[in-house]
Amino acid sequence: MYRFIGRRMFFAAITILIVSAVVFAIFSYLPFDPASLTCGQRCTPQIIEGNRIKLGFDKPIYEQYWLFLSGIFAGRTYGSGQAAFSCPAPSFGYSFNENACVTDMIKEAMPITINLAVGALIIWLVMGVGLGVLAAKFKNRWPDTSSSVFVLLGTSLPTFVTGLALLIWVSIKWKIIPMSLDGYVSALDNPGRWFMYFILPWITLAIAYAALYTRFTRAAVLDTLGEDYIRTARAKGVKERTVLFKHTLRAVLAPIITMAGLDFAGLIGGAIITETIFNLPGLGRLTLRSTYEFDLPVVLATTILAAVVVIVMNLIVDMLYAVLDPRVRI
């Protein structure tokens, strides 16, 4: 068990290193001069050259990569003397567009994205698994038919349509949830406002995923109900409800949790469309904005971050699987 985790972590670290190197190389070889992107409208060649040296863009690429890597662990100081400024570890670079350390920008955006993803995950798991079980239990009857309508709508409607529709009707027309709430508050400070702030984005994201999970759960439950061990349970005299909610659901849980872990990881990378529609300053919006503005250090950092989250979630899911399925020994 520990050997397995150790080995997997070692390979995860190597994967992250490779991903970061590739991403770094891609951004370094883009046909843009990163130094000239750092200064505003009144730009002179002197400022550009000054920034180039300050940010280390004058050095060869491998050295730049090394500076980037060591910055993550040791922090980084740009420039020298009076004009020097530093980003403490873990430093992912410095954004000239925003005049801020990238790490600080991520720290600000991260909680919003995590709140969004966790809330959406809970809603879509409850909805998707619940509807899926219901559809399987009442196969070919009205709960099944109506859930398949939901599946069809959920999978075919893009989030920008459901998101905008929710925004237009719930916020603007019916005024159930006010539109402009001034910024993000944590659930601990003001749970009510926090809930209002996130509920529409949660629903928007959850609908898309819940549809997929409904379809998956329905198929998995129907599959499992045909298993020999389910017949054994019935032959013991187990109640039909227990057969469904204990024996069947237990077997279906492992693959659903695997799927949820990976989908969740994808969302942490940023739900760009949803965050944009609802004006949530999360990682998705940060990535989008910095891409528009060629704010390369930020794009680099968010890209690597997204990759790291996927790799780490994979590891967690694999370990969870061993807990959920006694046949898997690690």
Next chain:
Amino acid sequence: MAELLRINDLHVAFPTDDGLVRAVDGVSLSVSQGETVAIVGESGSGKTVTSLSVMGLHKKGSAQMSGSISVAHDGGFLDVISASEEEIRSMRGRSVAMIFQDPMSALHPYYKIGDQLAEAYLVHNPGKKKEAAARAIEMLDLVGISEPAQRAKEFPHQFSGGMRQRVMIAMALMNSPKMLIADEPTTALDVTVQAQILTLLASLQKEFNMGILLITHDLGVVAQVSEKVNVMYAGRIVEQGAVDDIFYNPMHPYNLGLLKSVPRISATGSERLKAIQGQPPSLISLPAGCAFAPRCEYIKFADSNACATQMPALVGISTTHTSRCHIDESKRQASFADAMKEVR
């Protein structure tokens, strides 16, 4: 001896897109305390459908059933076909228990053996967790699993096929049922393990005075453990009798064919297995007469017109030995004589 199960004129049909599949067509049989009754037949002959009908285990709405299945339950008899879902549930596992063909897939892979056994008891004795756990270990011990307390904490994948079938048997015994249905209990096992499981079943039967309905296609198993035999073909019982009658005095050409097809150790190297020619009929469109007629080698000894148009009745040379065949009893002995020499 007290009768535990009486099936009377059971018909089971499954509607499909291609038509009505008549899986069981007029089966009658009974099982009493302490005896083993076998149902033999090839795949698709309706033997498993018959056994699942007794447990009421067909999918809701998928099977059309008629006739009667009376099961000794709570001092009286329960008619499974007309009983409510709740009544059947209280019978399952308590009055009649069942073990299945493939022990590899019949146990839930995610639950510990001890818990799966205990559940069988808890379903009918709610709340008695301690008793259930103790009984689980006791039953595991009884079926010959060493260190039962330890093994109860293990998962099915930690058991071999034979051990899992022992676990299934232990699970079936949790409520000391009067009647056990064993659906091909040894088919998925090694030959050596098969013998062990059969011996175990026989000794448990004696100990608990159980009636056993044994479903199998293996004539060797039948000869070893059963007292009465029902030979099924295309959803019907074609021959019914005591085990000696079935093996030494076959009345139905199909039964004779089965006996001839058993491989023999004394056979010389070049001798081929004597399979019954042809394929069993489709259960959607059964022949009007005898379902076996198209494959019957002995049809020349009967009125072939009758074979093609009339379903023969189950009649016998004695009250306990009956068969569905148009061959006249006076001609049967002579016409089967050659084949019987081979079989002996």
